[in-house]
Amino acid sequence: MRKAILASVAAAILTVTSAASALSASVVSRTFSPSTAVIANPDRGLYHYTETHSRVDGSGYAPLDAAVAARWRTQEGVTLVYRVFYLERFVGTDGLSAAYLSQVRADLAAARAAGVKLVVRFAYSADSSHDAPADRVITHVRALAPVLNANADVIATLQAGFIGRWGEWYYSDNFASDPARPWLLSDADWEARDTVLRTLLEATSPSLFVQVRSPSIKQRLLAGAPSAVAARVGIHDDCFLAGTDDYGTFATSEDRTWLRAQTQTVPMGGETCVVNTPRTQWSSASSELAAYHWSYLNADYRPEVMSSWGAAGLDEVRRRLGYRLRLTTVTLPRAAVAGGTLSGQVGLLNDGYAAPFRARPAKLVLRSADGSYGYAIPLDVRTLAPGVARTTSFTVPVSVRPGAYRVLLSLPDPSPTLAAKPAYAIQLANQGTWDAQTGWNTLGQLDVIAAQP
Template identity: 50%
Template sequence: MIKALTAATAAVAILIPGAAVAATGPATRARAYTASAEEIANPGRGFFTYSETHLYAGGDGYLPLIKDDLVAARTGEARTLVFRIFYLERYRGTDTIAAADLNLIRADFATARAAGVKMVVRFAYTATDDADAPVARVLKHIGQLGPILAANADVITAVQAGLIGRWGEWYYTQNFARAEDRRKVLNALLAATPASVPVQVRTPGYKRTLAPSNARVGIHNDCFLAGDDDYGTYTGDDRDWLARQGAATLVGGETCDVSARSGWPTARAEMAAYHWTYLNPSFNTDVLGSWGDEGLAEAARDLGYRIRLTSAVLPATTRPSVRVTAKLTLINEGYAAPYANRPVRLTLTAAGSARQTVTVPADLRTWAPGRPVTLTVSFTAPRQAGAYRLALALPDPSARLASTPAYAIRLANTGLWDAATGANALNATLTVTR
């Protein structure tokens, strides 16, 4: 009877959050973490800030991005994405984009960087008719815009293929009747941008025809939930095909008209099934209004990824330079996996300047929604005695952004986020004693 009671007591001790786990060698501690229902301003996902600007033939129309507005949207409304459409009306009949106009475009990327946001970018020639530019001219323009895109790849969530037809949506067009010409534009954009930048096309059909095996090519659906086929977005088995794509395939867009399908139950089901990462919150207002406050709040929380830490078994005490192991379990509660990988780091920080960083093997692009992920990492404890606070950091992969908290991932937990460092405290300490 005594033996049975002792075993039961030990089992309970292991399961209580914060209780030390008895073991030979370094002691460990198990912890559980509380979920947050808060909308989180994580980079590259969610409702975006819409913006457009024009390079009219008369030289007017360019409205630059405003840093303070973008910061206010990010900090006040959790909008970390800016959709930016650049209309190139002035260049439908001209091969060379003026240096001054390229500098205007370049300055907008600098503004986005300073504001701590990322961009979804599209170029187009018209918002009013089908008068786009000839194929050869479009390719020359891509060649001139490419260096700007490449230099700012770290603040670009996606480049939409654009450039063809009214609004750059590849439909009403004077110059692109042939699929081969559309392929030239898509291939030129893929070549002009780094491999880290997704390029989105307007429909699944375009990807299936032009780049079926290219994981970089995503979809932007700009008539989400309209009619039976999203106004021509889907044909045949496109829906089934899209649902089978990886959870890191970048999908986003906007609604455009009320239909029998545009209510919240269908919206939620399809955003989850097709792994939506971003959405326009300002169009169509009739569709979005029909979702109600609860639907809009859920969409704002769950678009893209939403990574929550559920539990951890962490080293608690050890001798200097001894091998220890940390195990963390997380779950993605969003609609999509992160579209890009980034570092996962366990940090140990003691009083003064003592600090150690441990790289945790992981690929965030495989963190599909609803499936727990357990990360295990073994490392050598610090040589210097002390009490080391443990934290989990998921910084931006770009060296230019890695130290900027606005570009780090915040876990969907209460009481963990450190806005000053961009790391998530694990509320645990590793004590190293001699």
């Protein structure tokens, strides 16, 4: 009798195992429909402009409004806020007050509360070339660095700033030998600018991207820099489509070829500045936004240029600035064995102008009513170049209890402070896949997880 019972149990185990193996050997492929919606994804898109001042009389500081920024994200799909901090009060003093640093810190906290990131710049004047000498700028950079580093999670990019009117590295009293001809810089001028840029890069976290105003700045000042340093530095073009050279952005014809290559991996953004028909019209804008891999653009300046693109052009810009990743196909087994492994493939296509410039983890999530389990997969979103379809194969452990599980893809922010916040996760541009509560993208349904004997 005992032998008969043992034989029956063994047969039952064999039957369950065989059934699970048969199911796991059966795979299903699913295709996905693209979405045409404007998606509020981080580190990309149109931005809204804000500025604040610290004038000599102590007036002018306008705190970032978290409620307004949150409405921009939820109602307009705008996840970036441009923030210029004018330091008029400190142009003649070496220190920055503790009260001022607290104001900057509070603005960064407001961005986090709103679910947005900031494009940050510091400058000394919005209406003149009156800036600070290099040694004072360096003191201010070092005072600001701890605040910026502690809040690097909500800084999309940090523009080099500080030098010249608007912090745009032009029209400068202290960094140009001939203010009447600010484009003619001496070796001493370049050396002073180099000191500021290198101090900014050395003092701030390696996770912070820094942008400079033109290709020539990076070419000249970072020609011999370590690759890890150069990889942090992107470009901002604040006269996009103006004249034939974007008002000095491109010093030579070779700069355009250089910029096409550079912006495959570093952030590119900026604003338009003047109507320049026909170049500012949509035919040129659409070509150059794609060629130079634009990730962000000022929604507020200049409206005359952007309105000339028409409703269809503006809609394309809202959708395609930066990355726009979507699922094409997913291949999964119909079942997996608890305690075993799960192998499959995920196909993605980038319909945006640029690849994501920030590394972030990619996780396959198995979710049931009892809980969720995440497993890293070898997907680097930075390799998803525009227009290129890429398939990622994965094998992950199935360290779950038996049951039915939904399969999802998670692309969270790399910072531990933001990793669990859906506002900072990548939403794929597909219909019916986004779970706004978790920030995950649904791939399909596993019918059963069979017990491992």
